[in-house]
Amino acid sequence: MLKRSHMCGELRPEHVGQTVTLAGWVNTYRDQGKGLIFIDLRDREGLTQVVFNLREIDESAVTEARSLRREDVVAVGGLVRTRIGGANPKLRTGEIELLAQQLEVLNKADTPPILPDEHEAQKIAEEKRLQYRYIDLRRPKMQQILRTRYEVTRVARQFFANKGFIEIETPFLIKTTPEGARDFIVPSRLYPGKWYALPQSPQIFKQILMASGFDRYLQIVRCFRDEDPRADRQAEFSQIDLEMSFVDRDDVIKMMTSFTQHLWKEILGVDIGDIPVMPYHDAMNRYGIDRPDLRFDLEIEDVSALAAKTDFRVFQEALAKTNGVVKAMRVPGGATQLTRKMTDGYSEFVKTFRAGGAPTVKLTENGFETGVAKFVAPIADELTQRLNLEVGDIVFFTADTWSIAAKAMGELRNKIARDLDLIDESAWKFVWIVDTPMFEYDEDAQRWVAMHHPFTSPMPDQVDMLETDPGACISTGYDIVCNGSEIAGGSIRIHQPPMQQKVFRLLGISDEEAEQKFGFLLRALRYGAPPMGGIAFGLDRLVMLLVGTNNIRDVIAFPKTQSGQDLMTEAPGPADEAQLRELHVKVDVRNSKPEH
């Protein structure tokens, strides 16, 4: 076999005159006739033009070169020379070419169903790209994304190593735990009828490592949650998981701010500056969402008090509800930019978030017009003043319970920003969201559920509230949000058994159940656990932001589809009877089809 001497992105005019050997994939072939063939040879570093010339080598080699097709794997030896036909500015190697002297076909490829071209990839159905992932991953863009992903983990390991963090692996085969997402479970061969679960995160183990005295822990780790995927969500995903001992909230925020700044500097060369801190309720009230996109200015106002003065039944009915509110959002210039069809569309849009609709008014030179203008007439001046309205503005309202109205308005805010192109795509807007409530009440289950997770500590001055007013109790939780995307979340943990017990009870987990499910954690706390706190960065989302994609499958080498299949390997697949017998598992596929 011809031995490779250089990579295909490497050769420059200074190599002219050298005899080299390249190896790679045939990216394109251009046959100029019996005596002259061009091949663009590709490897992960780039493209190099190879020329086969009948005048320079024997005819059989040219004939063989002529049979090359896309994605054949070849090695070519020859002489580097300046291009005769002029340089190609599109290629980094565009000033030179390799005059072939030897050709070895290492693997003749079948005609590829898809091609790893950037201009093709835009058009090719993602289904095909996933099915032939090995071809799609040859694309320079995909290579660059996965390299960036590696760079992120490399920078993280280096940064935290310098800060005294130790990387420790935690098990994948663990015990199923209550709360949280649905677990993936794995049958136990040695214990009939018993099951392992795959971790939703290494949360409990990293806390125990703190109890074990490791002080600072890091792990870049896969997590598993058996929930429906989304554009930015996969059933298996990766975290940069961190935990620190003897720290409070500000210590963690400081450390992780520093890391985030360092990461953006290292990967993009961008100085993101300080990361502001915003209380959860501010985020919800002003932006309607706990991960506000601060790249644009639209803000939401609570106008309940004004709305109460109107006769509009929608407002009155909402305000009559427990926690009923009326929210308003001014869209500057929206009166002219948004058509009736669009505003009707927005009304339908908010219905998907269980709001009733999004009534509007436009402010014209003649005062409020269209929509609910006649209802807001009595509060016209106050509303104008409150929202700083100007002629040409449009105002959207939502009226419902606080949580529904806020969410509907928050989603509408993001949608209008996209539609009106208000988002500064070059901006990096980070914010810490803090002071999140410990619990929210689940109406369906009729009980409190943890907003973060059951191991989150309340703020020190809030401990008494656990008993008096759990719904108002503020946690130590903190999330980093970047451009409307949550990239990390964590908290100070409970490190004293009595408080952990108290929180379990509040969550409706009995002492017996707590002992059975979390006994090992409670004992670990009992035998001496330090105050501790940590965070986990969503690696996939970090990479998505850094490479500028909104598709999580782009940043995972072998991702799954929305129905949890791997189109390349066709997982999941059946297991044979013997395997199942060994695992003491019997399959009971209920046929949900109607009988007829």
Added chain:
RNA sequence: GGGGCGGUAGCUCAAUUGGAUAGAGUCCCGGACUGUCGAUCCGGUGGUUGCGGGUUCGAGUCCCGUCCGCCUCGCCA
């Protein structure tokens, strides 16, 4: 589990109101061409219209079911 969009040649798409032998580009095959670079030009092969049923003289098109992909609500401590 719900809603929306889609599935036609290897790939990307078209096909009028239900109407003739389902077309085009590209890929592939053959030919021409010694400076191309998303090469070009000429010719050709290539189809279970996702799958199963139904309506009809006739279905890519209409109806029912089903599978798959994407987006989304629920869900995701």
